Amino acid sequence: MIMMKRIDLINQKLLQLGPDNPVSAGQLAETLGLHRANVSSDLNRLWKEGIIGKTAGRPTLYYINQAKQPPFHTETTLDKLAETNRSLLTSIEQAKAAVLYPPRGMHCLILGETGVGKSMFASLIHTFAVEIGRLDKQAPFVVFNCADYASNPQLLISQLFGVKKGAYTGAEMDRKGLLEKANGGILLLDEVHRLPAEGQEIFFTFLDKGIFRRVGETEDERTAQVQIISATTENPESSLLKTFIRRIPMIIKLPSLLERGMEERFGLILNFFREEAFRLGKEIRISASAIHAFLLYDCPNNIGQLKTDIQLTCARAYADLISMRKSELIIGVPDLPYHVKQGLLRAKDQKQALEQLVGAENKEFVVMPSKERILVEKEPEQTVHSVYEKIEQKIHELRNQGLSDEELGFDIENYFTQFIQGVEQRFNKGDLARIIDPVIIKLVEEIVRYTEARLGKILSQKVILGMALHIQTSRERVAKGKQIVNPHVNNVRIKYKREFAVALECVRMIEEALFIDLPIDEAGYLTMFFVLDEEDRQEGRETVGVLVMMHGNGGAAAMVDVANRLLAVDYAKAIDLPFDIESTEIVELTIKTAREISGPAGLLLLVDMGSLLVFGEILEKELGIPVRVISMVSTPHVIEATRKAMLGQSLEEVYRDVKSLSPLQDEWEEREEARSGPPALAIVAACMTGEGSAMFLKNLLESQLRFDGQLLEILPIQLVDKAAARRQVQKIKKKRNVLCVVSNYLLDKDLRHYGMDDVVSGEALPDIQKAIDLEEAYLRMDATLKEQLKMVDGSAVLRDVRTCVSRMEERLGIKLSFDTLIGTYLHICCMVERLRDKSEPVRYLDRESFIEQHKKLYTVVGHELQPLASTYEIAVADDDICYVMNFFL
Amino acid sequence: MNILLCCAAGMSTSLLVQRMEEAAREKGLEGRIWAVSADEVMNNLDQAQVLLLGPQVRYKLAELKKEGEARGIPVDVISPLDYGTLNGKNVLEFALRLKRN
Numbered sequence: 001m002i003m004m005k006r007i008d009l010i011n012q013k014l015l016q017l018g019p020d021n022p023v024s025a026g027q028l029a030e031t032l033g034l035h036r037a038n039v040s041s042d043l044n045r046l047w048k049e050g051i052i053g054k055t056a057g058r059p060t061l062y063y064i065n066q067a068k069q070p071p072f073h074t075e076t077t078l079d080k081l082a083e084t085n086r087s088l089l090t091s092i093e094q095a096k097a098a099v100l101y102p103p104r105g106m107h108c109l110i111l112g113e114t115g116v117g118k119s120m121f122a123s124l125i126h127t128f129a130v131e132i133g134r135l136d137k138q139a140p141f142v143v144f145n146c147a148d149y150a151s152n153p154q155l156l157i158s159q160l161f162g163v164k165k166g167a168y169t170g171a172e173m174d175r176k177g178l179l180e181k182a183n184g185g186i187l188l189l190d191e192v193h194r195l196p197a198e199g200q201e202i203f204f205t206f207l208d209k210g211i212f213r214r215v216g217e218t219e220d221e222r223t224a225q226v227q228i229i230s231a232t233t234e235n236p237e238s239s240l241l242k243t244f245i246r247r248i249p250m251i252i253k254l255p256s257l258l259e260r261g262m263e264e265r266f267g268l269i270l271n272f273f274r275e276e277a278f279r280l281g282k283e284i285r286i287s288a289s290a291i292h293a294f295l296l297y298d299c300p301n302n303i304g305q306l307k308t309d310i311q312l313t314c315a316r317a318y319a320d321l322i323s324m325r326k327s328e329l330i331i332g333v334p335d336l337p338y339h340v341k342q343g344l345l346r347a348k349d350q351k352q353a354l355e356q357l358v359g360a361e362n363k364e365f366v367v368m369p370s371k372e373r374i375l376v377e378k379e380p381e382q383t384v385h386s387v388y389e390k391i392e393q394k395i396h397e398l399r400n401q402g403l404s405d406e407e408l409g410f411d412i413e414n415y416f417t418q419f420i421q422g423v424e425q426r427f428n429k430g431d432l433a434r435i436i437d438p439v440i441i442k443l444v445e446e447i448v449r450y451t452e453a454r455l456g457k458i459l460s461q462k463v464i465l466g467m468a469l470h471i472q473t474s475r476e477r478v479a480k481g482k483q484i485v486n487p488h489v490n491n492v493r494i495k496y497k498r499e500f501a502v503a504l505e506c507v508r509m510i511e512e513a514l515f516i517d518l519p520i521d522e523a524g525y526l527t528m529f530f531v532l533d534e535e536d537r538q539e540g541r542e543t544v545g546v547l548v549m550m551h552g553n554g555g556a557a558a559m560v561d562v563a564n565r566l567l568a569v570d571y572a573k574a575i576d577l578p579f580d581i582e583s584t585e586i587v588e589l590t591i592k593t594a595r596e597i598s599g600p601a602g603l604l605l606l607v608d609m610g611s612l613l614v615f616g617e618i619l620e621k622e623l624g625i626p627v628r629v630i631s632m633v634s635t636p637h638v639i640e641a642t643r644k645a646m647l648g649q650s651l652e653e654v655y656r657d658v659k660s661l662s663p664l665q666d667e668w669e670e671r672e673e674a675r676s677g678p679p680a681l682a683i684v685a686a687c688m689t690g691e692g693s694a695m696f697l698k699n700l701l702e703s704q705l706r707f708d709g710q711l712l713e714i715l716p717i718q719l720v721d722k723a724a725a726r727r728q729v730q731k732i733k734k735k736r737n738v739l740c741v742v743s744n745y746l747l748d749k750d751l752r753h754y755g756m757d758d759v760v761s762g763e764a765l766p767d768i769q770k771a772i773d774l775e776e777a778y779l780r781m782d783a784t785l786k787e788q789l790k791m792v793d794g795s796a797v798l799r800d801v802r803t804c805v806s807r808m809e810e811r812l813g814i815k816l817s818f819d820t821l822i823g824t825y826l827h828i829c830c831m832v833e834r835l836r837d838k839s840e841p842v843r844y845l846d847r848e849s850f851i852e853q854h855k856k857l858y859t860v861v862g863h864e865l866q867p868l869a870s871t872y873e874i875a876v877a878d879d880d881i882c883y884v885m886n887f888f889l
Numbered sequence: 890m891n892i893l894l895c896c897a898a899g900m901s902t903s904l905l906v907q908r909m910e911e912a913a914r915e916k917g918l919e920g921r922i923w924a925v926s927a928d929e930v931m932n933n934l935d936q937a938q939v940l941l942l943g944p945q946v947r948y949k950l951a952e953l954k955k956e957g958e959a960r961g962i963p964v965d966v967i968s969p970l971d972y973g974t975l976n977g978k979n980v981l982e983f984a985l986r987l988k989r990n
């Protein structure tokens with residue numbers, strides 16, 4: 001904090017009051033808690049300098065002299081920043097102007113690459129606004145990262161604008177949004193390009209008129225005095241940002257590390273080392289060569305990365321110091337991370353510049369642990385502090401175990417990168433976001449941070465992922481009114497006292513974040529997660545094996561792969577059953593695999609069809625262990641089974657939980673069928689009694705169905721040997737799009753089957769006809785579009801559009817009639833072409849009221865068009881969305 | 890016969906117009922077939938004898954039907970199937986039928 005001189009304090013107060021509120025020396029002295037005589041003399045000085053004016057008469061009243069007021073009297077944080085960072089001068093002047101702009105500052109947008117310090121800069125703007133008295137000392141600075149909620153617009157809106165009680169299920173009380181929490185201060189919207197369409201509109205209204213409503217409110221309009229600072233790494237030419245920029249007059253561009261030049265980089269490096277020295281309370285010595293490396297290495301993530309790399313280097317040097325491999329904190333080239341060392345390869349070319357800036361190579365830099373010259377530190381200190389504590393702890397621990405100092409060279413980099421970079425980086429958010437609510441991801445990040453700090457250990461990836469899934473399931477269970485029971489809760493509580501206490505606190509965090517009530521049993525589960533890593537190492541712990549068996553090629557392996565990958569383990573096992581494999585082989589293989597993965601705790605078998613249920617009995621007999629079987633397996637089942645089994649639950653518990661699992665979304669299944677471009681169509685007719693009746697069936701179908709012989713062929717096959725018939729179908733499938741199979745036997749579970757009777761009686765024919773029409777029309781369109789579209793590949797677009805439309809149908813619960821479907825395809829294909837072409841945008845008359853009338857449709861259509869928009873790099877406007885909506889009305 | 894087509898941006902229908910023109914040539918029909926965007930319809934309506942709407946502008950049917958009736962011009966929506974498969978022949982027939990009725 002900067003100490004202000006008394007005279008500055010007085011000046012600031014007057015500035016705050018403005019020219020229209022003259023005050024007497026007495027009043028001022030009282031408000032500021034100063035001596036009246038001192039205030040008077042200072043006021044006189046300010047008056048002489050022409051900074052303030054005074055009224056005639058008694059008592060004399062003083063007021064700020066707006067015109068003559070120099071911008072700031074004291075050195076502000078931003079000024080300090082400017083001193084050593086000349087390349088930021090323009091940005092800093094812009095920031096000051098944005099804050100000073102009457103009456104309450106100007107909204108602004110900060111542009112810059114990842115890691116250039118956008119959030120830091122925003123927080124400095126806040127500090128500055130407080131320093132000069134534009135904002136109150138307690139004025140909030142609220143940060144919101146739009147990317148965190150980008151996939152859940154509703155949630156984002158409620159976070160940002162608040163919720164009225166009863167607005168939706170679960171909204172049990174009125175809740176303030178961040179905008180309200182930022183009232184009187186600054187709201188930083190980071191990654192603003194991720195603000196979804198739904199949020200933009202409301203947000204723009206706020207920018208334009210300063211009003212908003214909480215979700216669910218219809219009448220009262222709320223106001224908030226908030227200066228908005230948005231930040232983005234995106235190109236401002238993108239469509240969202242364009243609309244944004246219209247409303248945000250001030251755009252501040254922060255230079256990349258490269259653009260800032262070597263001299264500033266040098267200053268930054270020393271500064272970061274100084275910060276570390278201050279944290280450690282020890283001086284750090286750095287060789288000139290090490291500094292050279294930091295100056296020259298490729299640092300694509302800018303200052304953020306530079307800082308992390310320096311922290312990492314210091315952490316490593318510190319570990320060397322306390323493991324007594326070195327007697328001082330010294331950093332030389334060998335201590336640097338590999339990619340930083342690479343910088344020295346460029347040293348030759350930059351020799352002159354380096355020598356000028358840093359000095360000859362044998363020189364050494366010493367940074368002292370004083371706080372001087374360290375710029376404000378806004379980030380949470382404890383995470384970084386704890387790195388050093390953790391190193392100490394870990395080394396003591398290892399030493400107590402009797403390890404020699406050489407053996408102490410554990411993998412610091414790996415261990416502590418995690419700490420420094422924070423929990424977020426350990427999530428593979430892409431995978432997770434597909435199945436886990438972002439709220440839960442965020443919550444788990446908090447829980448992990450808290451737990452790691454309290455228990456002083458790092459949780460492994462599999463624990464974090466398992467926990468996220470677990471909390472999601474718990475919430476579902478509670479929502480459905482099912483109970484959460486943990487029969488081991490008492491044992492766990494006694495065995496792991498410390499972990500259990502932490503788990504109880506985590507339960508409270510979950511309850512608060514998700515607005516649910518949880519039983520104490522939940523703490524038992526969390527405790528089991530916390531100790532999972534240790535338990536793993538204990539020998540002989542028995543867990544239930546998980547085995548997935550499915551017909552076809554690769555289905556089971558794919559499910560198991562997803563589950564194992566998500567949970568970061570190699571636990572569940574798969575057996576695929578190609579149709580041509582002999583049944584005796586299957587049995588042998590299954591027994592062998594089951595024996596490898598299961599012990600006395602038993603085995604859970606997940607299968608795709610009832611026919612495999614018998615394997616449960618076979619395995620039970622062969623292995624002499626309990627086996628349970630669940631049919632109609634899906635990937636969520638496999639995940640649930642795997643993580644429950646990993647936790648050491650009993651077979652019955654795992655079985656019960658997996659069985660009661662409601663199917664999650666079907667998003668698991670890639671829509672392969674919509675993707676495969678069919679070279680030709682086929683209908684397979686298979687008959688038991690030999691080829692003769694299959695031919696009869698073929699003739700029947702040919703006479704009863706309308707189709708183009710060029711596009712579709714009806715293929716008769718023999719069904720004497722079922723395995724052979726299946727192989728034949730597989731073969732046909734590889735070359736053609738098989739519309740359906742007419743047969744009394746299931747030959748391929750992925751294909752539509754019609755019984756012979758249904759075809760002979762004519763019942764199935766309209767259905768088949770419909771499928772033929774659709775596929776034929778589709779093939780014709782494919783041919784036409786290939787010729788007609790110039791900007792894009794007609795076939796590819798059609799295929800993608802088809803996927804996109806079927807998703808809309810699914811989400812809306814509407815099955816478009818065949819006619820409409822074809823029309824929709826063409827329209828959207830042409831839309832993509834037109835938008836690629838960047839021709840005149842289209843207008844939809846009365847767009848706003850149309851959207852208002854069909855809000856849900858608008859959201860779904862807009863959302864489902866997004867994949868197309870990103871694949872073909874087009875911006876889909878509301879008008880375009882409206883036209884597409886018409887097909888669904 | 891002059892046939893006016895209307896769609897969102899005149900893009901997809903202009904493909905259809907090509908097909909209809911081919912079909913019209915085969916039939917030896919004279920006249921103009923052209924496509925405009927929804928905004929432009931009113932400026933073109935007086936020159937048309939039939940007005941056909943793309944399925945995506947179905948929402949304008951009621952309004953344009955009224956305008957058409959006032960001028961004695963039949964107005965209807967193209968079958969989405971014919972539209973989707975760019976079946977110029979069918980759409981031309983459809984226009985002719987409309988006019989005849």
